[in-house]
Amino acid sequence: MSYCANHTxxxxxxxxxxxxxxxxxxxxxxxxxxxxVEALAADVGALDATIGVSTxxxxxxxxxxxxxxERVGERDGSxxxxxxxxxxxxxxxxxxxxxxVATAECPxxxxxxxxxxxxxxxxxxxxxxxxxxxxxxxxxxxxxx
Amino acid sequence: MSYCANHTxxxxxxxxxxxxxxxxxxxxxxxxxxxxVEALAADVGALDATIGVSTxxxxxxxxxxxxxxERVGERDGSxxxxxxxxxxxxxxxxxxxxxxVATAECPxxxxxxxxxxxxxxxxxxxxxxxxxxxxxxxxxxxxxx
DNA sequence: TTGTATGCAAATGGTTTGCACCTAT
DNA sequence: ATAGGTGCAAACCATTTGCATACAA
Numbered sequence: 001m002s003y004c005a006n007h008t009x010x011x012x013x014x015x016x017x018x019x020x021x022x023x024x025x026x027x028x029x030x031x032x033x034x035x036x037v038e039a040l041a042a043d044v045g046a047l048d049a050t051i052g053v054s055t056x057x058x059x060x061x062x063x064x065x066x067x068x069x070e071r072v073g074e075r076d077g078s079x080x081x082x083x084x085x086x087x088x089x090x091x092x093x094x095x096x097x098x099x100x101v102a103t104a105e106c107p108x109x110x111x112x113x114x115x116x117x118x119x120x121x122x123x124x125x126x127x128x129x130x131x132x133x134x135x136x137x138x139x140x141x142x143x144x145x
Numbered sequence: 146m147s148y149c150a151n152h153t154x155x156x157x158x159x160x161x162x163x164x165x166x167x168x169x170x171x172x173x174x175x176x177x178x179x180x181x182v183e184a185l186a187a188d189v190g191a192l193d194a195t196i197g198v199s200t201x202x203x204x205x206x207x208x209x210x211x212x213x214x215e216r217v218g219e220r221d222g223s224x225x226x227x228x229x230x231x232x233x234x235x236x237x238x239x240x241x242x243x244x245x246v247a248t249a250e251c252p253x254x255x256x257x258x259x260x261x262x263x264x265x266x267x268x269x270x271x272x273x274x275x276x277x278x279x280x281x282x283x284x285x286x287x288x289x290x
Numbered sequence: 291t292t293g294t295a296t297g298c299a300a301a302t303g304g305t306t307t308g309c310a311c312c313t314a315t
Numbered sequence: 316a317t318a319g320g321t322g323c324a325a326a327c328c329a330t331t332t333g334c335a336t337a338c339a340a
Binding site for chain 4: 160161162163181182183198199202203222223224
Binding site: 093104107108118120121128130133134138 | 238240241247248249250252253263264265266267268269270271272273274275276277278279280283
């Protein structure tokens, strides 16, 4: 199924739905877990080798801006992204083995934004990145040892 | 005062205490809050302009390895570091305005490492970066508005 | 003496950008 | 028609590394 039906509003912040962005959003939707831009670009390249990396980067930027895609972590110096349907404030756990992603509640008390304190500091923003093993990989990992 | 008395073991993982590393560790110790390598290199450069950036980077790597210095966040694409005397597992809050740093307790339950779960995931590692305003800057900020 | 540290410059590598061309709207 | 999107290549920039030299131990 297509996430970008013809003559339909784009699923993310882009203002024009070009064939390139249709492929990119389809490739993004097809991905299961967390992925790097490099990996996404490889998928896209398999569909249309003429699409350049910068186009993928620009599309990713647009998808992030609209919230259709989220940055869920980092690996080997490159950012990891994943589609996320959860609403509201949350974080993600990324499986270090297969890349699967799950949403996680925020461990911080954000009920009163800007009022959280630690040593008198007013915390205005935070980043929480969680990594580990998904249920399946945890089992596979245990069996191997 | 010197953090590297002559003929004394280096305060961090380096194996040889060269004059360059004495200056670098002194400059590091003189810093109050979080700083980037660029900023540290500027301080060091003021003391001895012949010291190259790579030397500073290598010294920072050594300081991190020994735990004498910690990575406390990121800003504008470059890493932020700070000396930290706290022991055990903890995180840091960095003042977005003046760079002051405070230690913060880990908001996650790490009492049973590797057993923390979220959606069945076994969380093996995490990163928590906190940013905000230190008490003084919070007041200054309020007065300005 | 000997292996670690330095300084320089060049390489890395993910990400961004300038520019001329193309196209969805 | 026209603003936004694309492709290419070059630019960026923090950080790393190769290499010949210097020096702490």
